[in-house]
């Protein structure tokens with residue numbers, strides 16, 4: 410990526426995905442033909458979604474589903490509802506899912522979906538009608554053997570239940586394995602809600618071993634106190650980590666001795682904000698990101714670490730809970746600073762791993778207890794961390810490049826073995 414591009418270009422998700430891909434493909438000596446195949450999304454669909462609004466008007470929304478790769482198994486990836494969804498973004502996210510599933514070696518390809526809408530301005534009924542019509546529009550593409558959607562930004566277990574029901578009405582029988590992230594009553598898996606945060610903690614524990622650090626002496630800053638960040642904070646605090654700051658969109662809280670995370674969660678639930686918490690002091694959210702700490706977990710949103718601020722980071726380990734929190738240019742700055750990066754496609758893969766467990770359980774009609782889910786998750790995350798970190802040290806590349814190389818190699822091997830159907 411040229412160093413002269415604007416900050417806006419630097420934040421383009423497709424460009425970021427392409428830069429990481431090219432870097433790994435070059436180091437793997439992948440031939441041009443395979444590069445072309447691996448880069449091109451296998452299938453894309455754009456659908457117009459007419460929805461009757463509550464006031465009687467008819468509105469038409471636009472939705473996408475992209476299957477980037479189905480070489481190693483059915484497509485897998487979330488569906489997001491947001492006003493700024495674009496085909497470029499959905500494509501980039503779908504390719505990320507391909508590499509993420511490959512890096513943890515679960516038998517899925519990569520896919521993603523999105524609808525351009527503002528769910529905050531829509532009623533429950535409007536959202537349900539939108540979801541059902543979108544599902545009908547992409548129905549040829551999805552299915553337990555084809556492509557399995559999941560929640561993403563602004564979609565949740567309730568939306569998954571509507572998708573499952575719409576699909577079931579079309580095929581004529583209940584098909585729980587068509588989506589993951591479902592309510593427990595409809596075939597959801599135990600441990601799914603905590604899975605991404607738990608995965609972040611597991612890989613952080615593995616990284617700490619490399620620095621001879623114990624959780625009790627490890628200071629952590631977490632950005633985002635939602636599903637990923639909140640769960641990571643809760644589980645890490647239970648494990649003895651000192652969470653010195655939680656950063657949210659409107660400010661941060663700080664306590665040098667470690668925040669009481671359960672009390673902070675209660676405070677946030679009661680007041681609607683983490684600010685004003687008696688067990689810590691409010692600080693500026695920008696300042697909090699640059700506090701001296703052992704582990705920084707960006708778990709909020711993309712592009713928060715850029716060429717403009719990467720030099721100011723003051724952590725030893727960066728565990729990327731969010732998708733794409735670091736731009737490709739910032740990667741180079743982090744490498745110069747010697748920060749040990751656990752890249753997103755590995756660090757936050759706990760979620761898709763337990764989604765895979767959900768799909769397996771649904772297909773078997775046989776459900777596991779939480780201990781079994783957690784121990785299988787740990788086995789996969791530890792194994793994947795080791796595979797990436799040792800690949801990186803053996804080939805003298807940073808962890809992100811190593812993760813992409815491991816993933817690209819697995820997908821390319823699957824494609825070579827399948828051969829070209831012509």
Ligand code: NAD
Pocket residue numbers: 605632633634635636637638656657658659708709710711730731732733757758760761
């Ligand atoms: P979420 O909506 O539950 O939580 C996000 C939190 O971040 C919210 O509390 C929000 O207020 C806060 N936030 C938003 N913008 C912020 C900003 N600029 N600064 C500080 N805080 C900010 O979302 P989530 O499910 O926790 O997902 C977070 C990230 O992790 C996303 O990038 C998502 O794609 C990724 N991810 C999520 C999962 C999952 O299982 N939920 C799995 C893999 C990756």
